[in-house]
Amino acid sequence: MVIKIGGSRKRTRHKFKKHIRRKGKISLSKYFQTFENGDFVSIKAEPAIQTGSYYVRFHGRKGKIVGKRGRHYLVQVMDGSVAKKLILHPVHLSKIQVTKAAAASK
Incomplete structure (x- = not known):
């Protein structure tokens, strides 16, 4: 049998990479930010935190x-x-602004 090589983060060397100027400690406001139900968000990984x-x-x-x-x-x-x-x-996650027309189509 063939053994599967790689996990859930395979082929992500450049995709999950952090820009050189963004390296260092993450801000606490980003870590503890809150959202409401119905908010639209953009999904971008924080490479320093693998949880969630x-x-x-x-x-x-x-x-x-x-x-x-x-x-x-x-x-x-x-x-x-x-x-x-x-x-x-x-x-x-980061909150994004969505127009009413775009929100109605979703």
């Missing part, structure tokens, strides 16, 4: 906050025509 991360396919996607699980948030992301829910740490 996601599969590489969802990197750079937009999603909607639909709930909370402890300190983590339940984010709904469209994968093609299928809605998928991810449990993510807030350090990997």
Whole structure:
């Protein structure tokens, strides 16, 4: 039998890499940021924190906050025509502004 090589972070050397000027300690406000249900967020990994991360396919996607699980948030992301829910740490999320027309289409 063939053995699977690599884990969930395979082929992510450049994708999850941090820019040289962003290296160092992360800000506490970014780590403890809060969101409301219905907020739209962008998903970008914080490489220093592996907890509550996601599969590489969802990197750079937009999603909607639909709930909370402890300190983590339940984010709904469209994968093609299928809605998928991810449990993510807030350090990997950033709030984005979405127009009413774009929000109505989702």
